[in-house]
Amino acid sequence: MDNAKIKNILILVIGGTGNEPEALRQSLEYFGYFVAIKYIGRPNDLTSVLKGDLPFDADCIILSCHGEDGEIIMPVLGEEVYEPDEPKGNITASDIDKYLKLKDKLILNLGCTTGEKDLAKAFSKKNTYIASDDYIEGSAALYxxxxLFYEMSKGTDLDKAYKTSKETDSETKLFKIFR
Incomplete structure (x- = not known):
């Protein structure tokens, strides 16, 4: 992926991640990126984005979420609130396989364990995917x-920016890149 193409970033907020999305947006806009935030309230909000229904042509999608056991933790809805055929429970690799139509995007997932093999494989079929393969401290994910985006804003290629960013400490080393 050519990071010179990365100009527009969409942050998807899934669940309660504190001020992480706002901190990201402020920082990345300061680096010169156009950044928008979309709050995901139900599984179909996420699946529509995965299918390509984007509010603008985003080059990069950041998932500000929580993860557990290689799944994206989703808010629980009342049984009567779910729409027909809407995924229930956490988002799994099979859900990503079913719904992901995006291609040639950089997808950065900040949720714990979202870099585990099956989920990473599903996200990286047509995209570059970066995620932690274990339980990462939240401030390390933000950092x-x-x-990563600071390095790329200076013209550093994605691979070098990734290597520089992950070498900070034992927490940032948990991030892996998948293609």
């Missing part, structure tokens, strides 16, 4: 993202 990694800010560092």
């Amino acid at each position: 990694f993202a800010v560092s």
Whole structure:
């Protein structure tokens, strides 16, 4: 992926991630990126984005979320609130396989364990995917993202920016890149 193409970033907020999305947006806009935030309230909000229904032509999608056991933790809705055929429970690799139509995007997932093999494989079929393969401290995930985009804003290629950003400490080393 040519990071010179990365100009427009969409942050998807899934669940309660504190001020992480706002901190990311402020930092990345300061680096010169156009950044928008979309709050995901239900599984179909996420699946529509995965299918390509984007509010603008985003080059990069950042998932500000929580993860567990290689799944994206989704808010629980009342049974009567789910729409027909809407995924229930956490988003799994099979859900990503089913819904992901995006291609040639950089997808950065800040949720714990979202870099585990099956989920990473599903996201990286047609995209570059970066995620932690274990339980990462939240501030380290934020730092990694800010560092990655800072490096790329200076013209550093994605691979070098990734290597620089992950070498900070034992927490940032948990991020892996998948293609």
